[in-house]
Amino acid sequence: MTDQAIPASPIETDMEFIGALQDKEPSTPPRSQWKDVWDQFRQHKGALFGGGFLLFITLIAIFGPYIWDVDPKELDIRNKNWRPIYILLFNGNAMAGWSHPFGTDQLGRDIMAQMISGGRVSLAVGWLAMGLALVIGTMIGVLAGYFKRLDFWLMRFTDLVLALPVLPLVLLAVTLFRQPLNAAYGPEGGMFILIVSVIGFTSWMQTARIVRGDILALKEREFILAARSIGTTPAKIIRRHLLPNVVSPIMVSAALGLATAIITESALSFLGVGFPSDYPTWGKLLADAVSRMQEYPERVLLPGISISLTVLSVNYLGDGLRDALDPRIRGR
């Protein structure tokens, strides 16, 4: 102990220990938050595949009709009940060919074109319903979290809506309001608006609760106090300081919401209360094919697998997002 070197002056040791303070610039380039998130996201193979597949199927739904420009509603009764192209491998005499790679249905409509336009509808319903639910949920969550006066009533309202039986109510609304909306916007547009709004209005509650919880915690932090002390208005505090901080829980619930919306839309079509019968969606194609699935199993499998794979990839994407956006897990 005695022969321990006694430093000449305390400042000198400090300079030694806090050498980093003398650096004129950071030794490594600064990393943005989103770069960290992306690095963590890349670790999750399933999420990467999920995101890739979702992008792929969305691109097909958007650009597919321009590449495969067969009209999905065109009847060609002479060429009905074609089998998909791979059947030729087992049975050389089967009705199949490159002009209809996935075959045709009982009225001679091309199944590939139907799958593409069905995917278009299903994904559009999913994205829009999810967007609607997110907007409502975020709005209610932020209002309830930020304004104490509104909190009690908005949360009681959320609890009440959570206690509503969703699938029966959705069925009810879709069956009962089909006619007036069809008269106003046409059979396809009316149904589209109805299904999107019904799903959106019944699935915002989880987002609202998560956002409210986060806002309640964030509101007490110093940077909000600082913002308020320089006279920032509540609207600006919410826009500039609170919303960017709740993006991650919103994104995770967006992924879950997309999956639920796609499944609910397909379930409605499957039960026969969705879109009109000549308007293909994945659920509709599946429902129409079930009665003939013994002879033509591919017509059930194609839409069924599309729905399941899309939902699976969205679920994996949500899983990966949750891991990537959680700073406690990130960098582990």
Added chain:
Amino acid sequence: MLTFTIRRLVLSIPTLLFISLVIFGLLQLAPGDPMAQVPLTVPPEVKQKMREALGLGEAWYIQYWKWLLQFFWVEPLVFTDWLFGTGFSDGMQRVISWQTRSPVMDIVVQRMPQTLWVVGLAYVVGILIAIPVGVYSAYRHYSLFDQAGTLVTMVGFSIPPFFSGPLLIVIFAVYLGWLPSIYDTTHVVRDWASFKVQFFQMIMPVMVLALQTTAQISRYMRGAMLDNLNQDYVRTARAKGLSEGVVVMVHVLRNSMIPVVTVIALGMPAIFGGAIITENVFKVNGIGQLLLTALFANDLPMVMTLTFIFAILIVVFNLIADILYGLLDPRIRYD
């Protein structure tokens, strides 16, 4: 705990009233006309009288009040009459279905056992599979079993019942011919042979519903176990020299069951909702099927009552979940 239970019970009354008002409002706004099926030769004034006979001429609040009275006062009285053979409900107007002209509750009581058997059994089977899977995949975290389990639960979560149902029918009923494709609700179990028939026809609907339950609950079970396995008390238990089986199956499992039990209670109403689709696929004539046919037939009293029963299920199971959470976890005190 008791005061909390009573408070929650009292609070659930306005909730239920609000839900019934929402459903009633939806039905009131709906443009469907129960007289649409009546032949055009019937003169309009007769139609008007028929409408009034159905109680449609009244203002909406009177209709709503009468429905509340019938559902919360007359139907329980009918039930006590049936139970004790008394005559309280004599001459009282019950909720009448427009389709069958018979009391709605009688039909619901007829249909309930089918739904309860399929849904209830599916839930039990799902839980029995999910808990061991969740426990083992958490214990062997990142092992092959865990990875496979995660994949299977993710897939089970993602395949909707209206796809897995027909798929199972094609494989097991059409190609293999092992199981019947539809559920025969008139089948009576008398002896071993008829029990076997009943058993075989239940396998597919039960498994389709159980797949969803298993996927969800085993994820929760795994998460809860993972949270607990790294806690200090587990290290203490191991340091005391307790065997690994006791540590995992007694100490960790009991603590992990707390959130899982509430999830099980909360998932109960959702599985009744999911049964609407499964019942449709396998032609089980339970209450989900009843709701669908009533909707298509524009039978408003039936739809109103059934949807409200679903709402009651949700409220009751939310209550049960909250109470169970308080009972199981002594750290949680609501007072």
